[in-house]
Amino acid sequence: MALTDADFDRWISLSEAADYQNLFFIGTFDPRITFYSQQVRALRLVHALGKRARITAGQAVAVVGGGAAGIAASMAAAVHGCEVKLYEQRTDILQLQSGSPRLLHPHIYEWPARGSLEADAVLPMFDWSEGEGAAVRNRLKTAFDQQRPTNLTVHKSCALESLTRENDEWRLTMVRDDGTPEEKLFSHVFLAMGFGEERIIGAAPSLNYWTDLGPASATAETNTKAYFVSGSGDGGLTDALAVLIGEFDHRRFTGAFLERVSKGKLAEAIEAAENGLALGADLLPALSEHVLPILSSRHAIDFVAGQLRTDRTLTLNAEPILARGRAARLNQVMLLALIEAAKTQAGRLSFSTGEVSDIKKDGDRFRVFGPHADGVPIDKLFDRVIVRHGPDKSARYAKIAQQFQVFRAHHSALLAAAPELTDSPRLAPETFDYFDALLTVRETAPVKKSARLVAAEHRRRSIRLSWDPAFQQLIQQGEDNLENVIASIEAMTDQRTIVLAAGPDKLGEHMEVLMRLRQASGGQLIIAATTDVYAQWSADKGVVSVPAGHLPHSGQDVPSADMLWDGLDTCLLRMLNAAVADAASGSCAGIGPIHSSIASNLSTTWQSWRSELAAHPKMRSDFLRLLFQVELAGKNRWDGASEHLAGLKSALVVMLATHEGEVLLPALCAPGNLFFGGNAVALGSGCEHINDRPIADYSDASQWDVDALILSRGEDGMFQASDLLTDAGEAPTSLTRACRVAPAVITKSLKWRKLLNGDIKIWRDAVNKEFDAWRARQQKQLGGDIVA
Incomplete structure (x- = not known):
């Protein structure tokens, strides 16, 4: 769901009291405080200020505090073109974590939500992955030192002394370690000062969260x-x-x-x-x-x-x-x-x-x-x-006690009215893209700028499939999703990449249908694997390798394999719809002209068939499977390849036209897909080969076990040499007997194509003659009543 002005206003309100405009407390009273969440709060606050035109290039901005929120807020304001001063009380930024052995994990405090065990923060600036606090801190400090623009200056060993409102600005006084004051006016002040020291009671030992790991010990106590x-x-x-x-x-x-x-x-x-x-x-x-x-x-x-x-x-x-x-x-x-x-x-x-x-x-x-x-x-x-x-927050903010108390009352009322605001924040994809675009604009090295643009385009066009360990299921991430892609896959005008960030053991049956969907896209859908799992997929030459990057989107359910197969079937139906529409207008690729008296009825028949197929999903699946591939013992669905479509379309048109002379109904009757004449079985198919042999080679009726064939690749007279098959004396019935007389055959041969270009009466007579001949063979050679 796209961000709105109401979202931006809410983010601003979480940090700003109405009485003190442009004074922002970042995460001071929020209940879910983590290293990652403070970065997110800072980024989305500045994003909101930018979108609401409350921060502009050239403004003087102060950020007090060089922790996770402070470095994010200062960089975010700097890429807007503001003149930013970052003040840190200690001798260096991120100093609290500088020697910490504690685990820093970006999302684990969101557990059991999807993505809560994902090790990567996925941020547009100062990104990081889980690790000990000291290691994470060192990577981020290096990144800050390397990426810091000239309009962002850092002032260390400076403590907040006072903050007063002066017209539309804030007068900020900081005091250096040597006692020297620095007094400046700023349009905006961001307070990212942390939360103070742990409250001490009596003789209780003083504990530092980051450096004191508490009572864990591998050594046994001498006494209990x-x-x-x-x-x-x-x-x-x-x-x-x-x-x-x-x-x-x-x-x-x-x-x-x-x-x-x-x-x-x-x-x-x-x-x-x-x-x-x-x-x-x-x-x-x-x-x-x-x-x-x-x-x-x-x-x-x-x-x-x-x-x-x-x-x-x-x-x-x-x-x-x-x-x-x-x-x-x-x-x-x-x-x-x-x-x-x-x-x-x-x-x-x-x-x-x-x-x-x-x-x-x-x-x-x-x-x-x-x-x-x-x-x-x-x-x-x-x-x-x-x-x-x-921590003792009041002591930390004692120098600005009035502003602190006003904001605390404001924030408490806000959370009481909207408890959902206490949830751990996740960076919105729009916020990621917003800052990524600003960073790209400011990039001066042509090669790096080009790389950033390529990476951004790749993110926009990618759908990442990965295994979520928190939910133990496959998830998808991206600006788009599989459902949308499949809904119009044959009409895609720009490329999409399915990025596999999991191995074959996690993808399972999804992979087979994704490969077919790739073919159905006409080259617009690319299947790629991240470098860390590519070796598991490299046997499939159609899978390319991409860097193991992440997307800033929340994980969503992946459609089941059955839903994807259904999407493939639906794609084929859309293509068949178009073929029927063309035929109804008087022409069909692979067949040629169709007489208007025949063409005018095709759409009506197809609409009736579609309704029947829609009401019976299994029937629809089998109908389309047999339309694509005749396998006497298998279930090989359409492979998505465009070279097969002409045969499928022309076969369907011939089937619909045959209905004008012999009423056909879609049915669950494998090895056929149509009923006619009560309980007789017909097979309509655009199949070209069976087991690598042309379909016309199968001239033995026992190989088909149906009463009628409507094919786009068969030949007239396929069964002239085999009018009778014996069933060893078993009484025949049309659906269950083990034998068949030679079936009626209508194909896309020259004979039938010419008939399709003639008047409907001539066409019906020809169809009736073919089916009457089948009935006569059944009556003459097998005995019993002719099927009506």
Whole structure:
């Protein structure tokens, strides 16, 4: 669905309060905060400002904060031609992640949505793939340093001092580490300052999210240690897992956990559990009802139970333990599994509720004040306490407290009115294309500019098929989709590329029909494989290799193979429709002129047949299959090749014309596809060869097992030498007997083409004569009544 002005206005409103125009807070109060989501929020905000003509070239723009949102916002404004100053309090950009061993994954917090396990961010600038924080940071810093334009300057070791409104501008004062102030006026100010340090309570140790990985350790405790973790956000839940899971590694554990669950069913169960629950509501009862049975049946509980440590106990303080929207669904589901698994070890995991008012040291241990269990205050010494109550945002924004409070009230009201805005943001394809086009315009190197234009055109014309590990199914991505392509594939005027980003084991039967659709397109549909899987497809010479790039579009269901086959049949029907229309006007390629008295009835008959075929899909499939290829034991559908169309079209026209003398009806009657005369079987086909031999070579009626043949490649008198076939005495019936007399035969031979150019009475007489001769042979040589 295309973006609208309402979308742009909504994106702006998520960052700007009406009282403070052109002052933007990026993600400050949004509940789903990840490295990727902050990049997306920055890009779509600047996209919206550009589309609503609220940011233009030459304006002075300040960006405060050199993290994920800050570098994205500064670059986005710079490519609009603004004069941008990026201020960073630390000594370098992205410094928080500079030594971090934590896993950075662009989409995993969107799980179980499609694409949530995709390792690539797919961004128009500062793109990245999953990895340790330090490695990702280093790649992005290198990209920033290399791509930063001259109208974007970076000022490091600068802290925000004040921000005041002055007419239509903002006066921003920054202070360097040496105390030197810098005061400037800006038309726009983007605040991407992060969220402050983790709140500290009493004697609790200070923990840094990026550098302190919490309690995970491969070393066994000398004595059983008691742990206290407070918080139900991602930090608290991850720490709870790390306390009780042996040799915990978030990335490996998550991967192993996901291998054991039914992804698609789990997604549906989570959706059912969250349905109707407000943001912050207790999820545990609903998850226990909908999700826990799946985890149990898929052995996920057994897996977690097998990893439990026996040298630690945990008290988890949270209210509620699992709150809707407070943490990533994946972390919540894994904690649900931990809760259930811990029931196998009494005392391993307990819970408390209530605000932590103080934490005091008691020797080498800690005493926690405030929380209670079952109404009784906790009276226990803990070996380690971990408080994950989130950062102190008020302290971070103390210098601009008034603007901060106004925006917080504005943002809270916005989310209360539209809870869907709390969902993790995904970059819209239009936003990707918007910035990609701006970057291309600004590219000065001709070779690079040309490469960008080619890549953009390739994205526009591509449909990517890949295997989605989150849903365990094939998905398609692209500006277009297979359904649209197939709907008019024979009339395509520009090329499309189907990019296979999965191997044959994932494509299955889809591949066969895609190859046929490629032929039906007349060369407009290209089948390509990404370099990482190309070797698996290289045996098919029609598959070309393309770079393993990604598309910025959300994954959608791929039509089933049956739906694609149906699309191929529909394509053939459209071509046959055109042939019938031409014939109705008095001419058919491969046949020549058709007398108007015959031609005038063809469309009416075909319309009746089409209605019958549409009502019976299996009949339609068999009718078209036999029209294309006569295989006495197979099901070889139309291969999409244009060189076969002339025969198929002329065969159909001859079949429709034959109806003028002998009433024919489409039917499920293999090896034929038409009934006539009650229960007699006819085969109408444009087939040219059977097993590489011309169709005319099959002059033995027993090879056909039908009562009439209407062919575009047969010959008159094909069965003159075999009027009678014996059935070893079995009583014959037209549909079930094992023998046939020589069938009636009408072909596209010179004789019948001349008759088609004559009056309808002459044509009918000839058709009647052919079928009467068949009836006479049946009566004379097989006995019994003549089929009416």
